[in-house]
Amino acid sequence: MIPMEEKSPRALNNEMRYQRMIDEVQDYAIILLDTEGNIQNWNKGAQKIKGYSEKEILGQNFSIFYLPKDREDGLPFSLISLASSNGRASHEGWRMRKDGSAFWGNVVITALHDENQNVIGFTKVTRDLTERKLAEEQKDRDAKSIELQNKQLEEFAYVTSHDLQEPIRKIRTFINLAKKNIDDQDSVAAYLEKMDRSAERMVLLIKDVLAFSRLSHDHSEFAEVDLNKILSGVLSEFEMLLGEKEAKVSIGDMPIIKGIPIQIHQLFSNLISNAIKFNRSVPEIIISSAIVPADNMQSAPDCSISVADNGIGFSQQYAEQAFQPFKRLTSEFEGTGIGLSLCKRIVENHKGSIAVSSEPDKGTVIQILLPGIPD
Amino acid sequence: MRKINCLLIDDDADDHEFFKIALEAVPLPTNYLAALDGIRGLELLSSLEESPDFIFLDLNMPLLSGKQCLSTIRKMDGYEKIPVVMFSTSSYRGDIEECQGLGASHFLTKTPDIDELSMIINKVLSEKGLPFKLS
Numbered sequence: 001m002i003p004m005e006e007k008s009p010r011a012l013n014n015e016m017r018y019q020r021m022i023d024e025v026q027d028y029a030i031i032l033l034d035t036e037g038n039i040q041n042w043n044k045g046a047q048k049i050k051g052y053s054e055k056e057i058l059g060q061n062f063s064i065f066y067l068p069k070d071r072e073d074g075l076p077f078s079l080i081s082l083a084s085s086n087g088r089a090s091h092e093g094w095r096m097r098k099d100g101s102a103f104w105g106n107v108v109i110t111a112l113h114d115e116n117q118n119v120i121g122f123t124k125v126t127r128d129l130t131e132r133k134l135a136e137e138q139k140d141r142d143a144k145s146i147e148l149q150n151k152q153l154e155e156f157a158y159v160t161s162h163d164l165q166e167p168i169r170k171i172r173t174f175i176n177l178a179k180k181n182i183d184d185q186d187s188v189a190a191y192l193e194k195m196d197r198s199a200e201r202m203v204l205l206i207k208d209v210l211a212f213s214r215l216s217h218d219h220s221e222f223a224e225v226d227l228n229k230i231l232s233g234v235l236s237e238f239e240m241l242l243g244e245k246e247a248k249v250s251i252g253d254m255p256i257i258k259g260i261p262i263q264i265h266q267l268f269s270n271l272i273s274n275a276i277k278f279n280r281s282v283p284e285i286i287i288s289s290a291i292v293p294a295d296n297m298q299s300a301p302d303c304s305i306s307v308a309d310n311g312i313g314f315s316q317q318y319a320e321q322a323f324q325p326f327k328r329l330t331s332e333f334e335g336t337g338i339g340l341s342l343c344k345r346i347v348e349n350h351k352g353s354i355a356v357s358s359e360p361d362k363g364t365v366i367q368i369l370l371p372g373i374p375d
Numbered sequence: 376m377r378k379i380n381c382l383l384i385d386d387d388a389d390d391h392e393f394f395k396i397a398l399e400a401v402p403l404p405t406n407y408l409a410a411l412d413g414i415r416g417l418e419l420l421s422s423l424e425e426s427p428d429f430i431f432l433d434l435n436m437p438l439l440s441g442k443q444c445l446s447t448i449r450k451m452d453g454y455e456k457i458p459v460v461m462f463s464t465s466s467y468r469g470d471i472e473e474c475q476g477l478g479a480s481h482f483l484t485k486t487p488d489i490d491e492l493s494m495i496i497n498k499v500l501s502e503k504g505l506p507f508k509l510s
Contacts, residue, residue: 158467162435166464170389172487177396180489194389318438328437331386331412 029126033109035119037062037080049105049128051098062124065095067102083109084119092129104133159326160209163336167202171195201334208338211266212325215345220260224373227254227268227305230261231287234268241276245283252288255303257370259350267346268307270339271366275309277333278364284310292369300374302352310363319356379500380425382408384416384444385433385462390485394431394462397492403500413439417447426453429500431483434463434470442477449478460499460509475507483509 022030022043029046031039038061042054050057050065057064063076070076070093082089088110095105106127111119178191231251235242242249249272257264268287275285285307292302314322314329321327325341340356343366347354352370383394391409398407408427410416413436420426430448434441441461448454458480463470466484474482481499486492495509 162465162467169464169485169487173389173393173489176487176489177393198389314438321438330437 027127029124029128031062031124031126033062033080033122033124035121037076037122040121046126049097049103049126050095056098065105065126067094067096079107079109080122083111083122087111095126102130103128104130156213156325163326164202164205164209167198167205170198171202174198201336205336205338208336208342212338212342212345215263215342215349220262222258222260224256225259225261225264226256227264227289230264231268234265234272237269238272238276242283245276245279247276247283247285249285250287254287254289254305255291256373257303257350258373259370263346263349267343267368270343271307274339275307275311275364277335278313278330279309279311281310291372300372303370303372305368305370306365307368308363308365313358313360313362313364315360316358319358322356322358323354376404378404378406379429380406380408380427381429381431381496381500382410382416382419382427383431383433383462384410384413384436384441385431386412386436387433390433390462393489393492397489397496400490400493401497401500403497405500412436413441413444416444420448420451420454426457428457430457430459431462432459432479434461434465434474442473445474445477445479458499471508479507481505481507481509486510 025043026045026048028043029049030043031046032041034040038059039057042052042057046057047053061076063071066076075091075093079089079091088108090106090108092104092106094102095107096102106129107124109122109124112121112123114120174191174195178188178195181187181191228251231254235249235251241247272285276283286309287305287307289306290304292304294301312330312332318329322329323340323344326337327341328335328337344354347368347370350370352368354369355367356364357367358364381398383391385391385394388411391411395407395409398405408419410419416432417439420430432441432444432448436444439447441463445459445461448457448459459478460481460483461470461474461479462483462485464485471482483495483499486495491510498505499509
């Protein structure tokens with residue numbers, strides 16, 4: 001046996017200071033593991049990052065920090081065996097604190113060797129990079145959202161350029177025709193009338209395009225909105241038209257929801273306008289609501305609202321097209337094709353969903369789901 | 376002399392009127408057939424004993440778009456080679472290329488000048504080797 005060399009007081013002092021340094025480091029968890037991955041040593045940083053006290057954790061296996069799924073997949077073991085063979089192993093991923101919460105850990109495991117190059121344990125240095133990780137994820141989400149918005153904008157620019165050009169082209173064609181027939185007063189009068197109609201359509205289109213684009217920038221405050229009041233307001237605006245068509249409207253008891261009042265008004269105004277317009281006989285409109293229990297216990301029940309009519313309807317295969325901007329399902333009635341896409345955007349602004357079921361010559365039911373107000 | 380049958384499939388009544396005026400001004404014996412949307416256009420085609428000589432097809436129609444209509448027409452028996460001229464307000468390159476890919480014969484951007492339209496229809500009806508994009 002070689003006698004242990006007596007350490008000088010100075011060397012002892014250095015060793016102690018070194019141990020202190022490790023102990024006091026707070027931004028890194030620095031842990032000593034034995035060859036099996038059992039924890040031998042614990043510093044303040046480890047306690048701060050992982051939440052265990054030294055007393056609780058000594059002797060436990062370091063796999064305790066890993067998510068159940070990663071443990072099942074053998075990730076902790078594969079990291080120390082990699083460190084055994086390569087000298088070190090690094091990894092980034094979600095880890096678990098004592099309280100079960102997750103943090104994003106950047107981990108470096110380094111093998112410790114004796115004089116004969118046998119592995120006698122590992123040091124494991126972990127940094128908590130949760131904030132950086134969350135910021136990166138947010139950045140990714142932002143980038144995706146910008147991408148989506150750009151795509152929508154591009155689609156919108158395409159349809160607006162097409163649809164807004166159409167009335168202008170027609171006005172120019174009618175001018176061309178009027179010039180060719182300038183001596184025929186009746187023809188000229190008819191063409192002027194048609195120019196006027198195209199110009200009117202242009203105005204409608206521009207109004208709708210503006211209404212649609214304004215919606216995406218509307219960050220008005222949410223307030224409690226009584227749908228009973230909104231609906232009676234909308235109906236009074238349609239009083240004349242309803243009278244002309246002798247339409248029957250029945251409205252059940254409606255809930256109070258959280259929403260942007262002006263948008264909710266617009267939503268029902270568009271739906272009722274459609275129900276009156278796309279009808280060849282006497283419109284019957286039934287508006288009702290129901291409470292839908294939420295999927296989980298935490299959130300409030302949803303409000304389901306349905307607007308049903310007996311209008312011309314359409315084949316269910318076109319349901320998706322019905323909500324696309326400028327997509328019209330009929331040329332029989334005047335319209336810009338914006339109405340339902342506007343409704344969809346409003347409902348989405350309110351974190352709800354909208355669906356349609358329809359049958360030709362039977363009618364259309366619009367079903368809206370909006371988050372209810374928690375008790 | 377046999378008349379040249381020209382079918383216009385377009386949901387816009389004004390555009391039918393423009394097309395009819397332009398077609399009548401073409402110095403050839405022609406016959407104008409009309410369908411007011413894609414679905415009715417396809418119905419008409421399958422009911423005809425003799426296919427039209429030329430089909431003019433609007434791009435932007437409700438329910439069945441011009442592009443959908445075009446690819447259906449190209450799959451119909453005897454319609455593989457019938458000239459189909461896309462007729463649209465759009466002059467968007469993506470539309471033009473897509474229609475070419477779907478088997479359209481020409482792409483004609485709707486013009487406000489009836490005389491010009493008439494001249495172009497005349498060319499389509501009487502000349503060979505015209506470019507894909509007509510105006």
